[in-house]
Structure formats: structure tokens, C-alpha cells
Amino acid sequence: xxxxxxxxxxxxxxxxxxxxxxxxxxxxxxxxxxxxxxxxxxxxxxxxxxxxxxxxxxxxxxxxxxxxxxxxxxxxxxxxxxxxxxxxxxxxxxxxxxxxxxxxxxxxxxxxxxxxxxxxxxxxxxxxxxxxxxxxxxxxxxxxxxxxxxxxxxxxxxxxxxxxxxxxxxxxxxxxxxxxxxxxxxxxxxxxxxxxxxxxxxxxxxxxxxxxxxxxxxxxxxxxxxxxxxxxxxxxxxxxxxxxxxxxxxxxxxxxxxxxxxxxxxxxxxxxxxxxxxx
Numbered sequence: 001x002x003x004x005x006x007x008x009x010x011x012x013x014x015x016x017x018x019x020x021x022x023x024x025x026x027x028x029x030x031x032x033x034x035x036x037x038x039x040x041x042x043x044x045x046x047x048x049x050x051x052x053x054x055x056x057x058x059x060x061x062x063x064x065x066x067x068x069x070x071x072x073x074x075x076x077x078x079x080x081x082x083x084x085x086x087x088x089x090x091x092x093x094x095x096x097x098x099x100x101x102x103x104x105x106x107x108x109x110x111x112x113x114x115x116x117x118x119x120x121x122x123x124x125x126x127x128x129x130x131x132x133x134x135x136x137x138x139x140x141x142x143x144x145x146x147x148x149x150x151x152x153x154x155x156x157x158x159x160x161x162x163x164x165x166x167x168x169x170x171x172x173x174x175x176x177x178x179x180x181x182x183x184x185x186x187x188x189x190x191x192x193x194x195x196x197x198x199x200x201x202x203x204x205x206x207x208x209x210x211x212x213x214x215x216x217x218x219x220x221x222x223x224x225x226x227x228x229x230x231x232x233x234x235x236x237x238x239x240x241x242x243x244x245x246x247x248x249x250x251x252x253x254x255x256x257x258x259x260x261x262x263x264x265x266x267x268x269x270x271x272x273x274x275x276x277x278x279x
Contacts, residue, residue: 011161013057013169013186033165037188039090042066044103046094055162055169055187056091058196059084062187063093065199069226072103076202135228138253142233143273144177144212149236150262151179152214159184160216171216172197174208181214182206190217191226198230208232219258221245228252234273236260241268 010016010033021028040054042063049072054062063082067073078101083094097103152175159181162169170190174183174197183204185196194215201208208230215223219237221244227235228248235249236257246268249256255273258266267274 011165013055013162014166035162035166035168035188041087041090041092043092043094044072044097044106047106049103049106051090052189052192054189054192058185058200059091059093061185061196061199061203062192063095063199064202065195065197066192067095067097067103068198068202069195069229071229072106073097073101078103135225135248135252138228138231138233140231140233141253141270141273142177142211143275144179144234146274148175148177148179148212149214149234149257149260149265149274151175152181152212153236153238153260154262155179155181156184156214156216160186162186163216169193173214174201174206175212175214177212179212190215190220191222193217194223194226198226201230212236214238214260218242219245219249219256221248224248224252224254224256228254236265 013036014033015036016031017034019030019032021030036055037053038056039051041051042049060082064076064079067079073079078098079095080098081096085092085094152173156171156173159173160171163171163186169186169188170193171184171186172194173181175181183197183200185193185200187193187196198208211232212234213227213232214236216238218239219235219241221242224235224245225248232254234255234257238260241256241258246256250269253270255270256268258268
């Protein structure tokens with residue numbers, strides 16, 4: 001929580017709210033900056049697939065990244081148009097897909113029945129088999145120097161204006177072989193941030209293949225699934241991975257790093273992707 005009154009214009013995706021700050025015996029009225037969280041309905045050719053709780057910015061990136069990571073389109077070109085429609089209750093993302101896209105054959109009976117909460121990547125999924133869909137093999141299995149990973153971790157906070165203001169958003173970042181961060185997206189949901197990043201990379205005609213992804217959260221299995229489907233070589237999480245995430249990363253060819261800090265990190269799968277550079 002900020003210790004001072006925030007600026008009049010908060011970063012996109014945040015809002016201002018009054019608070020009463022208690023410190024010892026003292027109380028003080030202040031204005032705080034908090035992350036926005038609104039319902040986002042994802043509709044394909046007029047049919048609603050899911051309602052996700054997300055931060056209402058970079059929504060075109062979210063639409064494309066979500067569509068790709070959920071297998072609703074197999075290539076960016078299948079998503080023909082995205083229309084952002086603000087509603088009283090939230091925001092609709094009206095997407096038009098081509099006839100051969102999987103989203104064009106959606107069965108309303110198998111759509112998600114519950115809203116996807118900010119911390120959940122699969123809320124409302126109807127079928128158990130949807131949880132563990134087979135993953136492809138990563139094509140470009142690049143190696144990275146530990147110094148590159150440390151550089152990305154050291155500079156990640158500099159690219160998180162929403163979190164700096166509110167303290168309540170996650171980030172997903174893409175870094176090049178030197179560890180220089182090129183794109184970052186933030187959201188209250190860790191999986192939403194990663195979907196937005198994947199969408200941003202494709203919108204900028206930049207391939208994810210072989211890239212280094214850094215996330216400010218734990219590495220749950222859906223984060224690994226999204227990273228593998230995007231073609232990343234390495235996923236570095238600031239927090240812990242789960243057992244299922246490790247198993248999926250090993251099978252998909254993803255180098256999975258957890259508890260990632262500048263001072264050190266744990267490599268759970270494919271350690272050969274990190275080449276010693278500090279001898």
C-alpha cells in the first residue's frame with residue numbers, strides 16, 4: 001500500500017479509492033491506488049465462451065492470447081476481428097473467427113459455466129479432459145546464460161507501473177537472449193497477464209518461439225501449459241511450481257525455473273538450457 005497520496009492520474013488498469021490508514025494510535029484519510037477487476041465476456045461469432053475477471057486494459061492482446069492458449073484459434077490469422085464493447089455490467093470482447101477455427105464450432109453445451117475468477121485459469125471448465133489436454137513439443141529449445149535470467153529478474157519491477165501503484169497485479173514478461181525485457185503485460189490474474197503477453201507478441205508480429213518468459217507468480221500447471229503452447233524455451237517464476245507443472249514442463253520440453261531471484265533460483269526441468277557464464 002503506498003505511503004503517500006498517489007498522483008491524480010493513476011496508471012491504466014487502476015483506480016483511486018479512499019481509505020483510512022491506521023498506524024499505531026494515529027489515523028489518516030488518504031487516497032489509494034488499487035487494481036481494477038471487471039468481468040470480461042469472451043464471445044466468438046456471437047456465442048459466449050467464458051466470462052473472466054481481468055484488468056480492463058490491453059484487451060485486444062488478451063483476446064488473441066486467450067484464444068491461442070485455449071486452442072480456440074490455431075493461428076493469429078484465424079481471429080479476424082476484435083471489438084471491445086463496454087457494458088453496464090462489464091466488458092464484452094466480440095470476436096469474429098474464420099469458419100475453420102475451432103471457436104467457430106463451439107458447442108454451447110460445453111462452454112464454461114462459471115466466471116473465471118482473477119486467480120483461476122480454468123474456472124467453469126465443464127469437462128475434466130479439458131484440464132489436461134495434450135501439449136505440443138517445443139520446437140526451438142534455446143539455451144540461456146544465468147546472467148540473462150538474472151538481468152530479466154532485476155529489471156522486471158521497472159516494467160510494472162500498475163503493481164508499483166497498487167501492489168496487487170501480476171506481470172508476465174518476454175526477454176531476449178541477453179535478458180533484456182521487450183514486452184510486459186500486467187493483470188490481477190497471473191494467467192490473464194500471460195495471455196495478454198502472448199497476444200501482444202503476436203500483435204507486434206514477434207514470435208514467442210524459443211523465448212524466455214518471466215512471471216511474477218507461482219508456476220501452476222495452466223501457466224506451464226500456456227508457455228508450452230506459445231513455444232517458450234524457458235519459464236521463470238518468482239514463486240513455486242506445482243508437481244503437475246513440473247511434470248508438464250518436463251514432457252513438453254520447457255525449462256522451468258522457480259523461486260527465481262537475482263541471488264539464485266531452482267531449476268526443475270531441463271537444466272541443460274542454462275549454460276554457466278560466471279566462471
